[in-house]
Amino acid sequence: MIIENIVVGAGSEFPLNGLLTLPDDLTQAVPAVVMVHGSGPSNMDERVMKLTPFKDLAEGLAKQGIASLRYDKRTFVHARKMAKMKGLTVKEETIEDALLAMDLLRNDSRIDPERIFILGHSMGAMLAPRIDAEGGDARGLILLAGTPFRLEEIVLRQLKQANYRNPLLKRIIAMESRIYTKKFSNLYQLNDDEARKQKFAGNLSLYYFKEMGQKTASEYLLENRKPVLILQGGRDFQVLPDEDYRRFQEELAQRENTSFKLYPELNHCFVQAIQDDITKASKEYGNERHIGEDVIEDIADFIRHS
Numbered sequence: 001m002i003i004e005n006i007v008v009g010a011g012s013e014f015p016l017n018g019l020l021t022l023p024d025d026l027t028q029a030v031p032a033v034v035m036v037h038g039s040g041p042s043n044m045d046e047r048v049m050k051l052t053p054f055k056d057l058a059e060g061l062a063k064q065g066i067a068s069l070r071y072d073k074r075t076f077v078h079a080r081k082m083a084k085m086k087g088l089t090v091k092e093e094t095i096e097d098a099l100l101a102m103d104l105l106r107n108d109s110r111i112d113p114e115r116i117f118i119l120g121h122s123m124g125a126m127l128a129p130r131i132d133a134e135g136g137d138a139r140g141l142i143l144l145a146g147t148p149f150r151l152e153e154i155v156l157r158q159l160k161q162a163n164y165r166n167p168l169l170k171r172i173i174a175m176e177s178r179i180y181t182k183k184f185s186n187l188y189q190l191n192d193d194e195a196r197k198q199k200f201a202g203n204l205s206l207y208y209f210k211e212m213g214q215k216t217a218s219e220y221l222l223e224n225r226k227p228v229l230i231l232q233g234g235r236d237f238q239v240l241p242d243e244d245y246r247r248f249q250e251e252l253a254q255r256e257n258t259s260f261k262l263y264p265e266l267n268h269c270f271v272q273a274i275q276d277d278i279t280k281a282s283k284e285y286g287n288e289r290h291i292g293e294d295v296i297e298d299i300a301d302f303i304r305h306s
Helices: 053-063 079-083 090-106 123-136 151-161 167-184 192-197 206-212 217-221 241-251 278-285 293-304
Strands: 002-008 016-022 030-036 067-071 111-121 140-144 199-201 228-233 258-263
Touching: 002 067, 002 090, 016 053, 030 053, 030 090, 030 123, 030 293, 053 067, 053 111, 053 293, 067 090, 090 111, 090 123, 090 206, 111 123, 111 293, 123 140, 123 217, 140 293, 151 167, 151 206, 167 206, 192 206, 199 206, 217 241, 228 241, 228 293, 241 258, 258 293
Parallel strands: 030 067, 030 111, 111 140, 140 228, 228 258
Antiparallel strands: 002 016, 016 067
């Protein structure tokens, strides 16, 4: 494979280092994917403790003749600047950079401009259909551990999942759950200025959730007929197969060009699961494993036939 250093947003206020991974055979223009991170600050490998899902995917896809572009997330590199932004939304946090990455690939003669895909993981999968709709104009979408629910619904659900044995932690989580339930109770009745003034945590306001929640991933997908591949780990305790994945299947049941694949023994990062409890995430992600060939081949096969 060929690996090249690139900069997404070169010359802008928020330049981001990244890697373009190419297959060895470039006699013809090749298909490519732009990788979109999950929530929170993350480097180009989307490192979660000892797991590196984007690195695994990039190297695996290159062996299948498919290029990829991955890059550091804006909140990872420019955390101080981002912390000062008022009314931050996913547009500044994620969408703008994904669109720049798509343009970068389209302007590379080694890449087939008609066969560029968006691959989103976790919150990146929630946003991939919106990125496509707002200028990404991808050939197709690959959603790994995505959800058709709104972000605030996931936040509240994960708090309820956190069933700590420690009595103090249980009280703290219960208190946070009550606080956030109250904050979100009238979220969509707030006007934009009101939502910007109400804090959620850190520099995030309720507007972050309100702006993102105007339309779900399913609603975006139902507005087009592009090929979509939805992948889910059966032992994912962050995005749940019996809730999120099933809801996608229900809401998109009549949508053409939609494929689903469940991997019963894989976790949120699509490696072999060890734990089944969200409170043991550090043990789950602190043990080095890598994405298997079955996931890589399924993604590559989708790209080749789309």
